[in-house]
Amino acid sequence: MSAYEALKSSFHRIACLDEAGAMLSxxxxxxxxxxxxxxxxxxxxxxxxxxxxxxxxxEVGENLSQAHVQTAWDSQNLxxxxxxxxxxxxxxxxxxxxxxRAGRACESIWRAARKISDFAAVRPALTExxxxxxxxxxxxxxxxxxxxxxxxxxxxxxxxxxxxxxAIFARYEAFLRDALPLAEALQARRAHQVLPSGPxxxxxxxxxxxxxxxxxxxxFNAARLDVSAHPFxxxxxxxxxxxxxxxxxxxxxxxxxxxxxxxxxxxxQNLPAAWARQPVGAAAGMAMHESQSLIIEMQAVRSDxxxxxxxxxxxxxxxxxxxxxxxxHRLRRVERSxxxxxxxxxTYPAHVFLRFQLEQALLSGDxxxxxxxxxxxxxxxxxxxxxxxxxxxxxxxxxxWFDGAIGYFPSYTLGAMAAAQLMxxxxxxxxxxxAALAQGDLSPLISWLSIHVHRLGAxxxxxxxxxxxxxxxxxxxxxEAHLTVRYLG
Amino acid sequence: MSAYEALKSSFHRIACLDEAGAMLSxxxxxxxxxxxxxxxxxxxxxxxxxxxxxxxxxEVGENLSQAHVQTAWDSQNLxxxxxxxxxxxxxxxxxxxxxxRAGRACESIWRAARKISDFAAVRPALTExxxxxxxxxxxxxxxxxxxxxxxxxxxxxxxxxxxxxxAIFARYEAFLRDALPLAEALQARRAHQVLPSGPxxxxxxxxxxxxxxxxxxxxFNAARLDVSAHPFxxxxxxxxxxxxxxxxxxxxxxxxxxxxxxxxxxxxQNLPAAWARQPVGAAAGMAMHESQSLIIEMQAVRSDxxxxxxxxxxxxxxxxxxxxxxxxHRLRRVERSxxxxxxxxxTYPAHVFLRFQLEQALLSGDxxxxxxxxxxxxxxxxxxxxxxxxxxxxxxxxxxWFDGAIGYFPSYTLGAMAAAQLMxxxxxxxxxxxAALAQGDLSPLISWLSIHVHRLGAxxxxxxxxxxxxxxxxxxxxxEAHLTVRYLG
Numbered sequence: 001m002s003a004y005e006a007l008k009s010s011f012h013r014i015a016c017l018d019e020a021g022a023m024l025s026x027x028x029x030x031x032x033x034x035x036x037x038x039x040x041x042x043x044x045x046x047x048x049x050x051x052x053x054x055x056x057x058x059e060v061g062e063n064l065s066q067a068h069v070q071t072a073w074d075s076q077n078l079x080x081x082x083x084x085x086x087x088x089x090x091x092x093x094x095x096x097x098x099x100x101r102a103g104r105a106c107e108s109i110w111r112a113a114r115k116i117s118d119f120a121a122v123r124p125a126l127t128e129x130x131x132x133x134x135x136x137x138x139x140x141x142x143x144x145x146x147x148x149x150x151x152x153x154x155x156x157x158x159x160x161x162x163x164x165x166x167a168i169f170a171r172y173e174a175f176l177r178d179a180l181p182l183a184e185a186l187q188a189r190r191a192h193q194v195l196p197s198g199p200x201x202x203x204x205x206x207x208x209x210x211x212x213x214x215x216x217x218x219x220f221n222a223a224r225l226d227v228s229a230h231p232f233x234x235x236x237x238x239x240x241x242x243x244x245x246x247x248x249x250x251x252x253x254x255x256x257x258x259x260x261x262x263x264x265x266x267x268x269q270n271l272p273a274a275w276a277r278q279p280v281g282a283a284a285g286m287a288m289h290e291s292q293s294l295i296i297e298m299q300a301v302r303s304d305x306x307x308x309x310x311x312x313x314x315x316x317x318x319x320x321x322x323x324x325x326x327x328x329h330r331l332r333r334v335e336r337s338x339x340x341x342x343x344x345x346x347t348y349p350a351h352v353f354l355r356f357q358l359e360q361a362l363l364s365g366d367x368x369x370x371x372x373x374x375x376x377x378x379x380x381x382x383x384x385x386x387x388x389x390x391x392x393x394x395x396x397x398x399x400x401w402f403d404g405a406i407g408y409f410p411s412y413t414l415g416a417m418a419a420a421q422l423m424x425x426x427x428x429x430x431x432x433x434x435a436a437l438a439q440g441d442l443s444p445l446i447s448w449l450s451i452h453v454h455r456l457g458a459x460x461x462x463x464x465x466x467x468x469x470x471x472x473x474x475x476x477x478x479x480e481a482h483l484t485v486r487y488l489g
Numbered sequence: 490m491s492a493y494e495a496l497k498s499s500f501h502r503i504a505c506l507d508e509a510g511a512m513l514s515x516x517x518x519x520x521x522x523x524x525x526x527x528x529x530x531x532x533x534x535x536x537x538x539x540x541x542x543x544x545x546x547x548e549v550g551e552n553l554s555q556a557h558v559q560t561a562w563d564s565q566n567l568x569x570x571x572x573x574x575x576x577x578x579x580x581x582x583x584x585x586x587x588x589x590r591a592g593r594a595c596e597s598i599w600r601a602a603r604k605i606s607d608f609a610a611v612r613p614a615l616t617e618x619x620x621x622x623x624x625x626x627x628x629x630x631x632x633x634x635x636x637x638x639x640x641x642x643x644x645x646x647x648x649x650x651x652x653x654x655x656a657i658f659a660r661y662e663a664f665l666r667d668a669l670p671l672a673e674a675l676q677a678r679r680a681h682q683v684l685p686s687g688p689x690x691x692x693x694x695x696x697x698x699x700x701x702x703x704x705x706x707x708x709f710n711a712a713r714l715d716v717s718a719h720p721f722x723x724x725x726x727x728x729x730x731x732x733x734x735x736x737x738x739x740x741x742x743x744x745x746x747x748x749x750x751x752x753x754x755x756x757x758q759n760l761p762a763a764w765a766r767q768p769v770g771a772a773a774g775m776a777m778h779e780s781q782s783l784i785i786e787m788q789a790v791r792s793d794x795x796x797x798x799x800x801x802x803x804x805x806x807x808x809x810x811x812x813x814x815x816x817x818h819r820l821r822r823v824e825r826s827x828x829x830x831x832x833x834x835x836t837y838p839a840h841v842f843l844r845f846q847l848e849q850a851l852l853s854g855d856x857x858x859x860x861x862x863x864x865x866x867x868x869x870x871x872x873x874x875x876x877x878x879x880x881x882x883x884x885x886x887x888x889x890w891f892d893g894a895i896g897y898f899p900s901y902t903l904g905a906m907a908a909a910q911l912m913x914x915x916x917x918x919x920x921x922x923x924a925a926l927a928q929g930d931l932s933p934l935i936s937w938l939s940i941h942v943h944r945l946g947a948x949x950x951x952x953x954x955x956x957x958x959x960x961x962x963x964x965x966x967x968x969e970a971h972l973t974v975r976y977l978g
Contacts, residue, residue, distance in 0.1 A: 013535055016532050016535035016536075017535060017536075019528065019532050020509055020513060020532045020535075020536060023513060023516060023532070024509060024512060024513070027512060027516065031520070031713065032728060033709065033710055033711050033712060033728060034710050034711075035708065035710045035711025035712075035727045036711065036724075036725070036727055036728025038727065039508065039725055039726075039727045039765075040728070042505055043505050043508050043509045043512070046502055046505035046506060046509075047506075047509060050539065220522065221522055221523050221524045222522055222524025222525065223522060223524075224520065224522055235525075236525070236528055237528075238524045238528045239521060239522060239524060239525025239528060239529070276528075
C-alpha cells in the first residue's frame, strides 16, 4: 500500500468514527431519554478521543511526508489531510486539555449567569477561556502561516481572510445606515395583513413540512425529520437527520426551519460520493454550508414566487385563510432587535459584524473581557441605534465564546451574502427560475447548485467556489441588491 | 497506575465502543432510513474492529499476567477479562476472517434458499460454516479447558455444561411424552372463549404497552419503546431501547412482546452501576437474561392473577369485551407446531432440544450437513409426533447456524426453566405475590429479582446464581410443576 493509500485508509477510519459520533449526537438531541446523558457523554468522548488519536498518529505524519499524488482532487485531499494533521498536532496536549476544561467550566457558569444577566459572574471564567484561545491561536497561526484570528476562523471556513471579511462588513455597515430607516418607513406605510391565529396542529405542520422538504428535493430514503429543542442538520450524507420544533401558534417558524435545514441536507446528500469519508469529499466549510441553507430558505422559499405557491397549500392544510400578503407580512419584516437568532435578514449581519469585531479585539487583547459589556452596547447602538436593556439580551446571549468558539460568527453572514450571489448567478443561468418557484419546483435551482457547489466538495475554498460558480469572489453587492429589491422596492 | 487499573481503563474504553455499536444497531433497526444501511455497516465494522483490536492488544496480555486484586468481585472481574482476552486472541486471524466471510456468504444464500425451501442450495455454504466453526471450537476448547461444544456454548452462558443440559432435556422429553397429549385432551374439552376481532388501533396498543411496562417497573427516564421488524431489547443500562411491532388484528402479540423485553430491560437497568462497563458488571449470560424476560412474560404476566387485572384494563382501553377467559384462551394454549418462535411454552423446549442435539452432532462430525434435513424431520417426529412439510418449516427456519452461531439455542430453554425455578423461590419468599399480581403490581417480584439476580451482574455463573437465589442449581422439576399447574390442572 502506498503512503497515500495508507492515509486514505486512516482518514476513512477516522470519518467512520466521526460519523458514529454524529449519529449519537443526533440521537442525544432527538431520541435519547434523559437518563442516557452521562453514558452518552462518555461514548462521545471515547469516539472523539480515538478520532483525534488516529489523526495525530506518527504514521500519519510519516505517510504525509512521503505521499505522492497525481490528480488535482488527490492533491487537494492530501493538502486537507496535512492541514488536519497539523491542526491536531500543533497544540501541546496540556493546552488542549486546559482549553476543554476551561470551556466546559465557563459554559456551565454562563448558563446560570445568562439567566440572571450577571456578566460579572462569568467574567473570570471567560477571561481564562479567551487567554487559552489566544495562546492556541498564536501557535496555530504560526504553524499554518496565518494570523491568530485567521487560524481560528479558517477552521470553520477556508478560503477567505478576515481582512476580506472586514472590508465586506464595512461596506454593509454603510449600506445599512440608509437602508434600514428606509425599509422601516416603507414598512410602516404598508397595510398589514396578519396571519390567522392558531392553533396550527403539530401533526399538520409536520406533514406539510415533510411534503415541502421532499418537493424541494430531500430524499427521505436517506433522511429523517424529527423534533429537537435546537433544530439542526446532522447525520451523514446517506443518512441525513434534520430536526425542528413546533409551535402551534405559528406554523411559519417550524416550516422555515425545516426548509433551512433541508438546504443543509441537500448539500450533504449531493456531496461527491466517490470521495466519501475523505477530506476533499466533505462540504467546503460552514459559510458555504450556510449559503446552501439560506439560498433555499431566504432566496427561494421567501420569494414572491414561492410564497404565492405556498399560501394556498398552507391554507388548505390548516383550513385557514392564509394569503400571500399574510405570509409576506410574517416572513419579510425588518425590525431592530436585540437577539441575533430572531433577527431578520437585513439586520442579522449587524449582529454578526459586532461579534466579529469584538472577538478579534478580545483575541488580540485590544479589548479586555471586563470591558466587553460596554463595548457590546456601544457597538450595538452604533450599528442598530438601540441599546440592550441588559447583558442577557446583550453580550451574554450566545453560547459561542463561553464555550471557547471564536471565529465562527462570520460564517453566518458570509453564507447569507454567498446565497444572494449564487442566486443571482442561478437566475442568470435559469431564466425560468421564478416560474418554477411559483410551481413549488426547486429542481432547476438544486441541479444548478449541485453542479456548481455540492459536487465540488472541499476541492476548492470559499472564494474559489464562488469564483467558478458566479464569475467573481464574494461580492456583497448581490446581497445589497437582494435586500433592496425585497425591502426597498 | 497498577496493571489492574490499566485493565479496567482498557475495558471501560472497549465497553464505550460496544455501547456506541449497540446504539447504532438499535438505530439501524428502529430509525434509520434505508439509504443509511451501507454506511452504517461500515461504521459498525470500524467500531467492532477497534473493540476487538483493543481486547487483543499486547499490553492487555501483559497487564493480565501482572494484575493483582483483593476483593471477590475484582477477582471475578479479572477472570472475565482473562477469558475475554483469551477468546479474542486464541483463534488465528485467518480463521476468524474465514469464519466471518463464510457466515456472511452462507446467511445471504440461506435467505434465498429458505424462501423456496431449497436446502441443497445452501448445503455447501453451511458445510463450510460448520467446518470452520469446528476448527475454531477445537482451538477455543483447548485454550479454555472445555469440550469444543462447551467452548461455544459458554460464550453465550457461562456456568453450566452441555452434560448438565443433556440430562435436563432428557428429563423434559420424558415429561412431555405424557404431558402433551394430556394437555391437548384437557384443552379440547374446555369451552373456548375467543377474543373479539380487531381492529386494535396501534396507538392504543402502544399506549397500553407503555403504561403496563412502566407499571412493571421500566423507568422511561432511561428507556424508550419503539417499533422494529424484529423486536429486541438493546441500548445500555442507563438508556435501554426496547422495540416491538404491532398487528391491529391482535393486541396480545405486541403486548406480550413488550412485557418480555421489559424483563430484559429491568435486568439491564438494575445491573450494579458501580461496576458499569466492567465485565463483572454485565449480565450473567444469555440464559439468565432469557430467564428475566420469561419470568415477567410467562410466569408473572400470564398468571391467572395478572390476567384478571389485565382483562378489564384492556377492555377499557380498546372498548371491547376482553375477558379473563378470552385472554387465557389466547395466551395459554398448547399446540404442536413447526416454527420455534411461534411455539407455546410447553412445546418450545422440544424445538430447542432438537437443535441442541443436532448442533452437537454437526460440530462433532457425527452428523453430516447433507443428512441434516432427514435428522431434523426424524427428531421432530420423535419429539412432537409431526413431520415438517418442507425444510423452510424445518431445518431452514432459523438464521443461527447459517450465520455461524452454534451453541446459542440451549439458552432459550435454560432461561424458561430458570424462570420457573426463580418464580417458585420468589413465591416462597413473598407469600402475597399473587395478591400483588392481581393488582398489576410486580414490584415485590422485581425487588426480589433485583437482589437475587440483577445486582449480582456477572459476579457468579448461571448455576451459582440459581444456587444462591433458590437453594439449588437448575432443577427442571420447577418448570414441570409450572406446566402441570397451568396446563394439566
